[in-house]
Amino acid sequence: VSMGHSSASYEEALLGIANGATSMTHVYNGMTPYHHRKPGLVGTALRVRDIYGEVICDGCHSHLAALNNFFTAKGRDYAVMVSDSLRAKHCPPGGNYQLGGHDIEIGEDGLARLKGTDTIAGSTLRMNRGLKILIEEAMVPVDAAINSCTLNPARCIGADRTKGRIAAGCDADLAVLDRDYNVVQTWCRGRKML
Numbered sequence: 654v655s656m657g658h659s660s661a662s663y664e665e666a667l668l669g670i671a672n673g674a675t676s677m678t679h680v681y682n683g684m685t686p687y688h689h690r691k692p693g694l695v696g697t698a699l700r701v702r703d704i705y706g707e708v709i710c711d712g713c714h715s716h717l718a719a720l721n722n723f724f725t726a727k728g729r730d731y732a733v734m735v736s737d738s739l740r741a742k743h744c745p746p747g748g749n750y751q752l753g754g755h756d757i758e759i760g761e762d763g764l765a766r767l768k769g770t771d772t773i774a775g776s777t778l779r780m781n782r783g784l785k786i787l788i789e790e791a792m793v794p795v796d797a798a799i800n801s802c803t804l805n806p807a808r809c810i811g812a813d814r815t816k817g818r819i820a821a822g823c824d825a826d827l828a829v830l831d832r833d834y835n836v837v838q839t840w841c842r843g844r845k846m847l
Contacts, residue, residue, distance in 0.1 A: 655707070656694060658683035666697035676705035676809055679737065680723060681715045682773075699726040705809040709737040710783035710801075711776050712790060713764050720791040724801070729794070733809055734783050734801040739765050739775040785834040 656669050657678025666674075680698045681687075687695035698706040699722070708715060708723050714737065715723070724732050736742075739757070741750040746759045749768070752775065756768035765775040780802055787798040807817025815824045825843035828836055839846045 655705075656697075657707075659694060660685045661694055663692040663694075663696050663700075666694050667701075670697070670701060670704055674704070676707065676733070678707050679714075679735070680706045680708045681719055682709060682737075699723065702726065702728060703731060705731050705733050705805065707733045707735045708801075709776060709778070710734045710787050710791070711737070711763060711778040712786045713762050714773065714776065717786075717791040720787065721793060724787070724791070724793040724797050727797075729797040729800050730805060730808075732797060732801040733806045734780070734787065734798070736778040736780055736783060737776040738778055741765060741775075742777045742779065744777070781828070781830055781834045781836055784830075 654674040655676040655678045656666060656674050661669070677694060677698045681695055684695060685691070685693040687693065692700070698704065706723065706727055708720065710720060739750070739752060741748065741759055744750070744759060746761045748759055750757050750759070750765070752765065755774070757765045757774045758768050759765050759777060763777045764773055765777065766772055767774050784798055784802055787793040787801070788795055804813060804817035807813040815822070816826065819827070825840055827840040829838035831837050
């Protein structure tokens with residue numbers, strides 16, 4: 654069970670964890686903003702280190718300083734980077750698309766917004782770009798950033814016996830990046846794909 658898109662209080666979130674919730678969806682987004690007297694889900698995600706927290710790492714959904722704070726609080730083992738990408742990923746800015754029956758448009762910043770509004774509907778982030786933002790702009794340690802894209806999501810869903818790491822007996826799903834984080838080669842279950 655993952656908690657998110659909620660105005661739950663800190664105490665309600667702790668009760669959720671006590672009853673089996675193991676992660677948070679889109680920390681900082683779709684939840685009550687953090688307040689020092691009413692920490693809510695954000696405060697719970699920052700305080701309870703051993704619950705997984707998904708965070709959108711495009712630098713737009715959450716400020717770079719907020720990303721750094723989140724990764725500092727979660728350590729190298731419980732942060733999970735998500736793209737929040739829509740099917741409009743790889744499409745040029747300005748196009749018109751649909752999301753759940755709503756018209757959306759892609760901005761120059763890569764964010765999808767409800768057409769004619771500032772309401773964020775999603776992202777067009779690619780994982781390799783998110784990794785670059787974490788390391789180069791949010792100043793997250795390399796091991797924590799890489800774990801958030803690989804091992805941590807695998808652990809979160811219970812697939813870490815075969816996914817998320819390079820080891821004997823694992824599936825050998827690999828992405829090779831260049832110095833600028835561009836994908837130059839991919840492998841799926843040990844088979845060259847690109």
